Amino acid sequence: MKKLLFFISVSCGILFAQDKMFSTGVKPLYLDATSSKVVGKLLPTTEVTILKKEGDRVLLSIEGYAPAGENIALYFVPNKRILNAGFSKNSGVKFEKIGSTNADGKAFDKLKVQVWSENTDLSDDVKPLFAQAKDLFDQNCSMCHGLHQPKEFSANQWPSMFKSMAGRTGIDKKDYQLVIQYLQKNAKDMPTK
Structure with a gap:
């Protein structure tokens, strides 16, 4: 019985940890689960993946595009100013390059970041x-x-x-x-x- 309960709790944790959600409003972003220093903002309707929950915060994975070599903002699509998330200069956010593309003759990187936010103002349907x-x-x-x-x-x-x-x-x-x-x-x- 204990093994079954353990399996169920681990399975639920894995399911929760990969939930696709959408921001319902502008949300502050933080480098860690306890920081009060805002390093960026998440925009409404942006799709995020919840990686884990800690207290009243969630670790989010956010993807988007940025002009090649730039890492202050993530855009919904290349070459359009539809902001997914914006970050302060020298925020310390680590951007992971997961692809690249060209749009209208300009190079764009597809990037992913992991940042924390409050576990509020998220919807499972856009x-x-x-x-x-x-x-x-x-x-x-x-x-x-x-x-x-x-x-x-x-x-x-x-x-x-x-x-x-x-x-x-x-x-x-x-x-x-x-x-x-x-x-x-x-x-x-x-x-x-």
Whole structure:
């Protein structure tokens, strides 16, 4: 019986340790499970893998692209400013190169990092996050003019377009990045899902 309970607890730990999750908001990132020094920020809708849990923190694995040789930000896709995570200069975060590619004649590295964050504001499904962002956008961004469709602008154009008008809407500042991620990931230069 003890062996069976041990096997079940180890199996559950392994399953939890490889959970794919999505950030529901902007989350602070830390180098270790006890540090209070923020070394970066995780953006909403970014997919992460939970590697382990310690206290109220989780060790996350985050992947993304960066221009070759740069390691301050991880982007969702090469050559688009759709931020997965950004890090402070000299943060001490270790980037692992897991691939490389070219986009529009520029070299990009595919990188992975392992950093800690609070075990909150994570969802196992990105669809409700996009639905919430779409609703916020649809309800607030048609009050002064006709609603712009996400495919109307490129992924790199959307952040400045949204930010130039967001202050005139009822969208809470904490939700700005969620809406921007929705718009960017559904922009005219992104593949249709």
